[in-house]
Amino acid sequence: MKKNSYPWLVLSVTSLGVLLSAMNLSTLNVALPEVSNHFHAGAVASNWILLSYMLFNTVLILVFGKLADIYGRRKLYLFGLTEFSIVSLLIGFSPNIWVLILLRIFQAVGGALVITNTTPLITDAFDKRRLGAALSINVLVASVAQLAGPVVGGGLGFALGWRWVFWFNVPLGIIGVIWGFFVLRPVPGRAKEEKVDWLGNITVFLGLGGLIFALSEGGIVGWGNLSVILGLAAFVIFTACFVWVERHARFPMIDFSLFRIRPYTMANLATFINSLARSSIVLLIALFFQVIDHENAFVAGLKVLPVTIGMIIASPIVGALASKYSSRLLSTSGLIGTCIGMCLLVWNIGPHASVFWISFGQLLIGMGTGIFQTPNTQSIMLTVPIERRGVANGLRSMLQSMGQVISTALSLMIVTSALPTRLKDVIYAGTSAHLASDDVVLISNGYRLAFIVMMLLTVLAIAASYLRSSGRSRQSVKE
Known part of the structure; x- marks a missing residue:
């Protein structure tokens, strides 16, 4: 295997892992009503179909970040991808909602192992000059997965049933394990003296x-x-x-000494707040169109595509700009674009929502996210010693995942909190919901309030990103 080609082969391996983990979340965001209706699940159980995976995935990411530093990334990555694929198969045979939720927890174990190791594998393989481009490709792959996820999840759930929302993970996982086994080089852990x-x-x-x-x-x-x-x-x-x-x-598990590095601290804070603000947007809009407009899961999946289209547009552009402009400038600019998109959602959501302006708002959110993520991740990874990259990326991934799980719980809580008891389960009912005009107004107001909160959180993320050091991140390892 040629030395110059190895980094790109590593990127091809991690791209399969990113594709799998990203699609796993985005498919279920749209297909959730299909799963809930099959098991006749109420609001609480429906919440935990999503939250069980997110909660365990969030906590385990940091555990596995340390384990990767101790035992090496290759074996943990391959084990995680294997376990994830097996559990995805088993979920389709769940006899009831609680078994499904339990298996989602086991699925989170594999997902955390994959997510924890993708960015460090890329960072270890590429030199600084090409790292920005590699990370932007990584974000682009995640964007493609999120683009395909809602359509795949909605289409599979509508045409073949909810089981295929999980079973489609299996062939991707098998391919990823085989390819990773032959490509990834065994690299011993660099922090073997440490403990979890x-x-x-x-x-x-x-x-x-x-x-x-x-x-x-x-x-x-x-x-x-x-x-x-x-x-x-x-x-x-x-x-x-x-x-x-x-x-x-x-x-x-958290190296507090790293927080003395201002760009590292503020970049992580911006990561968390941005994830908290934007992560539930696709879920909320997909549920909104299914309940209010009685769109099926496939059509609802199409209507949330602008978020990931925006990310696909922005990711390669920012990859080229990352070597020319500071992380602060690029990341803050991306968050400003996201905030403008949030404003459009607040202004246009309602019983007679404008599909055009909601789509344009989603597009801006996606572009802002694509512009934000690559330079922000690069800022985090290049300001820590090489032997701490597993922990640093674990913390970054955990904060991002923590933002996702809190965002999901918070946004659904905001939407349902002002509703009468008879309507609390309706937002998960999809096309089977039958609403009076007054009920539509009540539910729409709940969605508007949730978007207002997300917009205000984005303003806080802008402040955090801007307050990082104005200079370029100091490289802590040799070129």
Whole structure:
């Protein structure tokens, strides 16, 4: 294998992993009503079809980031892709909703292993001069997956049934495992003397789990319900425990010394807030068109394509610009574009929503995201020592995934919280929903409020991105 070709072969391997993990989320966003209707699931169970995967995926990403630094990336990546494919097959045979949710948790294990190792594998394989282009291709592949995901998920769910929303992962996974086995070189871990911070991982899981549980339940059973109060209490208590544990751990899961690097700190903060603001947009719009306009899953999937079309347009452009302009300029510009798109959604969502302006708003959000992600990721990865890249990328991925899971729970909570009890399950009913005109107005107002919150969060992300160092990121490793 030629030395010059190896980095691109690595990129081809990681692209399959990114394609699989990204499509897994975007297909279900559109096909959720199909799954919910099959199992006659209520609002809470429907929420957890999505949230169970996101919650465990988020926490495990940081665990596996440390394990990759200790044991090496190749074996963990291939194991994760194999496990993910097997569980995807088993999900299609779920006898009830709770078995499906349990299997989604196991699927999250494989997904976390794949996500954790893709960016470090790319960063290790490419030199700095070509890294920006490689990362932009990585984002482009994720964008293509998100572009195809809603259409594939909607089409498979509508034509063949909900099982194929999961079964389509299997052939992709098999191809990815075989190709990765032959391409990836065995590289020993660079931090073998370190240990996994299990206590830190347990406390962050319990804290985040409490918050997600409270958000998912609060809009349905009420904020005064004992279970919601206990969830919020768990979040506060275990978050405090996590901070204490990390400050006293010999090998903490989060290396707080890295936060002395201002570009690293602000880039991670921008990652989290941007993910919190934009991650639920496709889900909300897909559910909106299925419930309000009675569109089937396939048509709803087509109507959320502008987000990923925008990312596909922007990603190769920003890859070329990454070597000429600072991370702060590019990332902040992307977030400003996202904010303008959010404004269009707030202005146009309603009973007689303008498909054109909602599509244009989604396009701007997608382009803004594509412009933001590559320079922001490069800023994070190039400001840490090479032996800390697994942990650094694990934290970046965890913050992004944490933003996704909180965004999903938060946005669905906002939409349902102001609705009467009889309408709380309706947003998951898809084309089977039958609404009076007053009900349509109530549901539309819930969606508008959710988009307003997402827009305000994007403003905070702009501030975080702008406040990073104005200079170029300092390279912490030799060329």
